Amino acid sequence: MSQYVLRRLLIAIPSLLGISLVLFVVLALAPGDPFSELATNPNVPPEVALALRAKFGLDDPIYLRYLHWLNAMLHGDWGFSFVSRMNVDTLILQRLPTTLYVIGSAQILALLIAIPVGVYAATKPYSLFDQVANTLAFVGFSLPTFFTGILFILIFSVTLDWLPFVYTTDIKGTGIHWLAETIRQAIMPVAVLGLFQAASMTRFVRSAMLDVIRLDYVTTARAKGIGQRRVIIKHVMRNAMIPVVTLIALQIPAVFGGAIVTEQIFRIPGIGSLLISSILSNDTPVVMAVTFVFACLVVLFNLIADVLYGWLDPRISLR
């Protein structure tokens, strides 16, 4: 088991290298760099601008710049943000917890909705509950988060004035009050992201359950007289969750994508909004680092999914 994880981690190294290379090349091909506005700034003499570019190696060939970046990364140097005037790793570490808190809560919310609703709907297919759940799920994943986000702000912040619509990290107050505020301001973004995820997951859980429910071994289980509830939980759900785990792992990149949009709407100071603002200000080192962090998280979640897979399905041996 631990050997398997270790081997998977080693396999992750070449894929992360590949991802970083592609990211680096794409960013290098994009127009503009941190010093491009210096050229048009009348206060900076052209020779100073050129000297700066030479100093940071911005005009070197791409492969040299990539090797420089890689070398620096390996030494723990993530680069320097010219816009924020601080080290990229400090910047990311400041922002990452907020993103993980929001995304994590949204995923938990999605699972808490999708699993019970999907399972119950599958046990009574085409019943009223199933029809309503299906319709809501369909509506849910048809509505993009940027729409529902603004709708939520309009209803719960502007009209009803129940929840704040700007997310802030410097909440005034301490103890219980701080905790309550932290939760309160996360309700809307978590709900928007979580409900969107829950919608597609519900449909997936339902169809995975329906696939399993008519299999022979479920009839075997029912013939044992152990009761509907036990049959569903122990025999059907256990098997239906195997493909669901895959889906959730495959959705993780989409979740981060959705988080970028959601963070933008609710002004959440996470790494998603950091990515957007650094793209807008041509802050290449930050863009590179943030996309790389996303890549690492995606690789990590895939690994977690594989381990879970092996735990759920004894036919897969993790060797």
Added chain:
Amino acid sequence: MAPLLEIKGLKTHFSTDDGILQAVDGVDISINRGETLCVVGESGCGKTVTAMSILKLIAMPPGRIAAGEIIFEGRDLVPLTSSQLDEIRAKEIGFIFQEPMTSLNPVLTIGEQIAESLRRHENVTRKQALERTIEMLKLVQIPNAEGRVHNYPHQFSGGMRQRVIIAMALACKPKLIIADEPTTALDVTIQAQILDLLQDMKERFGMAVMLITHAMGVVAETAQRVVVMYAGKVVEEAPVDDLFGNPGHPYTQGLIRSIPRIDLASEHKVRLEAIGGSVPILINPPVGCRFAPRCRHAMSVCTEREPLLREIAPGHRMACHLGDTQLGGAA
């Protein structure tokens, strides 16, 4: 003595997009204590649905028991809810399924799956359940039962899995075992072993067995009494010797003639006889005898009036107009 299980006028219907499918249409079957009853017929003639209806294991909806009684030890099972039936499932009536490859849950160990019904029906601790599971595995001749009990189904061969399924069905020592084509999916050599095992278990525990099969060879070897089903109805019922010695219904005759005979084939180069055509789809079945379109003795009355089961010899009943003196027809 009252039979252990008595099915009276059972009708199981399925609603489909094309109309109501009358999979089982007025079936009467009774099984005595300790008896082996074989139910034979081609695929699609309602054998499995009849068996599954007993414990309501058919999918409901679309399935539905439209009429009839299923009396087990004096109690009608038809009006019982699924949770009331749970008291009877596995405890009183055990089920052995056709497909050993798919009838076991792939993510649970076989021990967990066998112990599950013990834990449900008998007041045993986890440890006692494990001991009894190992004991059952030994009974069905699984080598190294103590070690194998913790294995998963994919670690067993088809024949071994069927032994596990038998152990599972027998765990609570039910009074009746319903075995739905238990050997169809297995190699011929394994088939004989499984049938022997079933016979052995039956004698050891004194259970009644309802064996569903389409192999007449299996019938000849195991049954005491035979029920022949065709298109959702019982067409003939007789003690096994009587059925093979003096088959009344043209369908039964056809089934018996279609048994490959190695002795005849080599000496006389006789072609194996088959019954032409196939089982009709039971949506809006025609009036009259359902076998008439495939029957070589069909008369005009056969497509007009449905033949009823009548006794042609003691304990031997059949549903055919042939030889019915009241009709004046000739056999």
